[in-house]
Amino acid sequence: MTRAFLFVLAAYVLAGVAAVGTGLLFHTQPPIVIVGLADLAATIMIFIFSMLANNSSVYDPYWSVAPVPIALFWLLQPGSNGFANPRHVLIFALLCLWAIRLTANWATRWHGLDHEDWRYQDIHKQTGSLYWPVSFLGIHLMPTILVFLGSLALWPTLSDRNPQLTWLDGVAALVTLTAVLIEGTADFQMQRFRSRPASADQVMPPGLWSLSRHPNYFGEVLFWWGLYLFVPLAYPNFWWAIVGPVAILLLFLGVSIPLMERHLLAGHPNYVEYQHHVSRFFPWISH
Numbered sequence: 001m002t003r004a005f006l007f008v009l010a011a012y013v014l015a016g017v018a019a020v021g022t023g024l025l026f027h028t029q030p031p032i033v034i035v036g037l038a039d040l041a042a043t044i045m046i047f048i049f050s051m052l053a054n055n056s057s058v059y060d061p062y063w064s065v066a067p068v069p070i071a072l073f074w075l076l077q078p079g080s081n082g083f084a085n086p087r088h089v090l091i092f093a094l095l096c097l098w099a100i101r102l103t104a105n106w107a108t109r110w111h112g113l114d115h116e117d118w119r120y121q122d123i124h125k126q127t128g129s130l131y132w133p134v135s136f137l138g139i140h141l142m143p144t145i146l147v148f149l150g151s152l153a154l155w156p157t158l159s160d161r162n163p164q165l166t167w168l169d170g171v172a173a174l175v176t177l178t179a180v181l182i183e184g185t186a187d188f189q190m191q192r193f194r195s196r197p198a199s200a201d202q203v204m205p206p207g208l209w210s211l212s213r214h215p216n217y218f219g220e221v222l223f224w225w226g227l228y229l230f231v232p233l234a235y236p237n238f239w240w241a242i243v244g245p246v247a248i249l250l251l252f253l254g255v256s257i258p259l260m261e262r263h264l265l266a267g268h269p270n271y272v273e274y275q276h277h278v279s280r281f282f283p284w285i286s287h
Contacts, residue, residue: 004112011049011058012065015042019069031077032155035070036148042066043144047136053113056120056139060110063143064102070151071095074158081161087169088158091230094176095154098223101184109191119259146251150224150244156235168233176226182208183219190216204274211283213274214260217252218281224248257281 019038026037043062050058071092075082083089120139127134189207208215224245231238257280264271 001112004110005107007049007053007113008058008061011046012061014049015045015062016069018042018045023073031073031159035073038073039066039070039144039148040141043140047140050135050140051132055113055116056135057110057116058113059140059143060117061103061106062140063147064099064106066144066147067095067151067154068099070148071154071158074154077159079161080159081163085161085163087163087165087230090165090169090173091154091157091227094173094180095227098176098180098183101180102220105184105187118263146244146247149247150227152241152244153224153227153231153238155241156238157230160235162234164234166233169230172226172229175229176223179219179222179226181219182222183216186215186219204277208283210278211285213278213280214252214257215283217256218283221245221249221252253281 019042022038022041023034026034029037043059046059046062050056074080075088075092080088083092120135123134123138124131186208189209190205193205193209204210212218228242228245231241261271261275
């Protein structure tokens, strides 16, 4: 496992180098273009390491790692007063809390380079010799684009000098923190549920999983909406940044949840009963 983690660490360090190098190469471009190109360069580097390891799961931590350097880029812009701004500190702290928890969750559940996400294995079986082009476009590039869109909310909120906190900032902070707690609690409850020998005979997991079939996904989507809520009142001209949380919501509702549900139904026939009793996505008390 140590060698596997070192391999992944090397991949992400070189991805960071590629991103910085790309940023320097295109430093005359508008900042948002620099971020996009640097993000693409980092993704290509991770993709190269995925091919070297013959394992697309090397990309998995990228979702929670990439937004932090993107945020730092905006904080270091000439028009920003960086960490001297309490609003910036609040937003960046919430982002880091989410990133650390989600990355740690990946690290504790990862089984090394010999293990690959079942979804990627299924795609490999379906695409055959076309797997790596499909992997680049669907497993690497598409999530990068979605995270880039979700991180658009960081552009106005971290590259400014406005320290004024509004009532909506308080709501945004509460929503974002609640989202991290929901996702963390859901992951903990599921891990504890699976560790119990009798869990295979139980139809309904306890806690948040009795309110939603995918509370971890709900928490993840809610986090991106929380980041966006820092935008509307302070920067109404950036209302269009809502495309980020909308795109991420559509990803989970239209792709992630259907894939997971089909997988669970195939392996657990009694999952149908769970579907009948528990809300698909939004937490809800069912009878």
